[in-house]
Structure formats: structure tokens, C-alpha cells
Amino acid sequence: MIALFQKKWPATTEALVDGRAIAVTVRVSARARSYRLSIPHSGGPVLTVPSHGRWAEAEAFLHRHAGWLAARLKRAAMPVAFVEGASVPLRGVGHVIIATGKIRGRVEISERDGAPALLVPGEPQHQGRRLIDWLKGEAQVDLERQVAIHAETLGVTAKSIRLRSQSSRWGSCASSGRLNFNWRLILAPEYVLDYVAAHEVAHLVEMNHSKAFWNKVAETLPDMARGRAWLKAHGRQLMVYGLDS
Numbered sequence: 367m368i369a370l371f372q373k374k375w376p377a378t379t380e381a382l383v384d385g386r387a388i389a390v391t392v393r394v395s396a397r398a399r400s401y402r403l404s405i406p407h408s409g410g411p412v413l414t415v416p417s418h419g420r421w422a423e424a425e426a427f428l429h430r431h432a433g434w435l436a437a438r439l440k441r442a443a444m445p446v447a448f449v450e451g452a453s454v455p456l457r458g459v460g461h462v463i464i465a466t467g468k469i470r471g472r473v474e475i476s477e478r479d480g481a482p483a484l485l486v487p488g489e490p491q492h493q494g495r496r497l498i499d500w501l502k503g504e505a506q507v508d509l510e511r512q513v514a515i516h517a518e519t520l521g522v523t524a525k526s527i528r529l530r531s532q533s534s535r536w537g538s539c540a541s542s543g544r545l546n547f548n549w550r551l552i553l554a555p556e557y558v559l560d561y562v563a564a565h566e567v568a569h570l571v572e573m574n575h576s577k578a579f580w581n582k583v584a585e586t587l588p589d590m591a592r593g594r595a596w597l598k599a600h601g602r603q604l605m606v607y608g609l610d611s
Contacts, residue, residue: 383432455607465486473497525542530546545567
């Protein structure tokens with residue numbers, strides 16, 4: 367047992383899942399009020415423990431939730447590398463990746479055997495990065511357009527729009543007026559990207575999640591529930607794309 371007064375916690379521990387040991391990252395949080403087990407969009411299981419807790423209690427909590435962890439690990443989406451033959455959604459529509467065999471050129475949207483396709487140039491070891499860069503460019507264009515629409519409706523101005531590759535967030539708004547978005551939004555249906563754009567623009571008016579904030583989101587995007595529901599149901603699946611590229 368680790369004594370509380372030592373203020374020391376292990377960086378990792380193990381959970382026995384279906385007869386095999388699974389590494390679990392231990393994360394100490396001063397804000398946490400209870401023990402929590404989660405599986406982030408990328409990486410392995412995380413055991414969050416309150417800084418005032420006890421290690422014996424944390425171990426017991428992890429042991430009690432071994433069954434839950436086993437079930438969630440079986441359902442967890444596996445990383446999808448951007449390699450030839452893989453299928454990647456673009457604005458919600460699946461596209462198969464096809465290597466052009468050319469060293470130079472840009473990614474192009476096309477068709478192969480009647481199905482949507484993305485033609486990707488470059489050497490095999492660089493094709494994943496080439497595709498990610500192209501997807502980021504597409505996301506930037508779409509987000510700038512939708513942010514401008516919602517900013518005009520709400521009478522605010524976004525200072526800048528930047529793309530990030532967060533493992534658990536779709537967007538954020540800084541008090542300076544800078545908006546950050548996850549580039550993987552370009553993989554989702556267009557109304558999903560539109561919802562996240564409206565959500566972050568509304569934060570330029572209300573830097574919280576109060577009723578007043580949600581009223582602002584609804585003001586600029588009356589159908590906000592559609593995109594919000596889609597993200598809740600399918601967002602986790604998008605986070606695995608490009609992780610091994």
C-alpha cells in the first residue's frame with residue numbers, strides 16, 4: 367500500500383482481463399472526487415484517482431470493474447492506418463485509398479469500380495502523411511466557411527481558426543477569440559462539422575455551457591441536436607483514423 371501522506375502513486379498498474387494482464391495508466395487528479403476508469407480515444411485504459419484517495423481503494427475499484435473493462439476493450443475501435451486499400455470516410459462517405467504510384471501530385475477525389483476513392487501520390491511510407499495533410503486542408507476550408515456563417519449570425523468575430531489532433535476533444539475556444547478544431551471533423555458528415563463550428567462560435571458569446579450558451583447555439587443552428595447526437599454515438603470511431611499513419 368502507498369501511504370497517503372507520501373503523496374506517491376504508481377504511474378501504471380495492471381488489471382487482469384480474461385486471464386491476461388492489461389497495462390493501465392494511473393492519472394492523479396486534484397479535481398476528481400471519486401475513482402474512474404476510462405478508455406481514451408487513443409491509448410490504453412486510464413485509472414483516474416483523486417489526490418486524496420488511497421491506493422488500496424484504487425486497486426479494489428479497478429478489480430471490481432475488470433468485467434466492464436473487458437467488455438469495453440472488445441468494443442474499442444482499432445487504429446486505422448491510411449494505407450492503400452483502407453477505407454476512410456470523407457464528409458461521412460467512405461472512400462477507398464488508392465496509391466497512384468506517382469511521386470509528385472496532390473490527393474484527388476475519384477472513383478474506382480463505381481465506388482468513391484481517394485487517389486494518393488507519394489512513396490508508400492509517406493502516403494499516410496500526404497493524405498492527412500490534404501484532409502487538414504479540406505477541414506480548414508469547411509471550418510472557415512461555417513465559422514464565418516455562424517459568427518455573422520451571432521455578431522462575433524473569430525480571431526483565428528487552427529487545426530489540432532486532440533485525442534478526446536473536437537473543438538475549443540480561447541478567450542482571445544482563437545478557435546481550435548480537430549481535423550478529423552472532415553471525416554464526419556457535414557452537419558457534424560457544422561455543429562462543432564456553431565458550438566465553438568457560440569463560446570465567443572458565452573464562455574460556459576449554461577442555458578444561455580445553448581440558446582446561442584440553437585440561434586445559429588436550430589438543428590444542433592442532430593450533429594451533437596451523431597458525435598456522441600460515433601465520434602469515438604473517428605479518433606482512430608490515421609493513428610498508425
